[in-house]
Amino acid sequence: MYKMVRGEMPIFLKDNWRRWTKQYLNSNSIFQWYQFENRPVNQHLREPLLKMTDKHCSFCDGYPMGRMTRNTIEHFRPKAKSKYPKLAYCWTNLFIACDVCQEKNSNFDKLLLKPDALDYEFLKYFIFDSFSGEIKPNPRASKNNQDRAEKTIEIYKLNDNNLPEFRLEELNNNEDDFLSGNKDLTTLSYRFMYI
Numbered sequence: 097m098y099k100m101v102r103g104e105m106p107i108f109l110k111d112n113w114r115r116w117t118k119q120y121l122n123s124n125s126i127f128q129w130y131q132f133e134n135r136p137v138n139q140h141l142r143e144p145l146l147k148m149t150d151k152h153c154s155f156c157d158g159y160p161m162g163r164m165t166r167n168t169i170e171h172f173r174p175k176a177k178s179k180y181p182k183l184a185y186c187w188t189n190l191f192i193a194c195d196v197c198q199e200k201n202s203n204f205d206k207l208l209l210k211p212d213a214l215d216y217e218f219l220k221y222f223i224f225d226s227f228s229g230e231i232k233p234n235p236r237a238s239k240n241n242q243d244r245a246e247k248t249i250e251i252y253k254l255n256d257n258n259l260p261e262f263r264l265e266e267l268n269n270n271e272d273d274f275l276s277g278n279k280d281l282t283t284l285s286y287r288f289m290y291i
């Protein structure tokens with residue numbers, strides 16, 4: 097999980113999110129995105145959310161988004177009526193995610209780390225093991241921060257689905273960037289490996 101800075105809430109959301117939230121809370125149906133200018137709201141959200149991550153997945157940092165996945169919108173706190181329905185259209189609850197990270201679904205834990213939190217830094221919680229390709233809790237972090245890292249790895253399955261192998265492959269392909277501390281990581285997958 098690579099740090100991101102959240103941009104301003106888009107105007108169309110600012111103008112409508114309260115109305116859409118009320119509509120959802122008052123409806124009997126399960127969540128579905130409402131329409132804005134003849135397109136579902138999630139389609140309008142993709143661009144501003146992708147901009148925040150330089151087109152990487154917010155959680156696994158896979159890049160480029162869109163080629164292998166449908167780059168879906170992930171609700172950090174689940175939007176189901178039994179969970180956090182009031183946050184269904186809340187800007188700070190929305191992230192761009194690849195299909196695999198999206199599988200987290202309604203899994204949520206208060207320990208889960210948020211990549212746009214002001215005090216979030218990869219190394220504050222995690223280390224990258226360049227031998228195994230795995231992300232691990234930083235052994236120098238506080239107990240609580242290590243627990244949060246552990247939970248985040250577990251819920252977003254950050255060491256499953258062959259991700260460690262993909263990372264090592266990436267590292268191999270970009271060995272020069274890794275050794276020289278390439279300043280422009282924009283187009284590299286798993287940017288946390290280079291910091």
Ligand SMILES: [Zn+2]
Nearest residue numbers: 153156194197
């Ligand atoms: Zn992902």
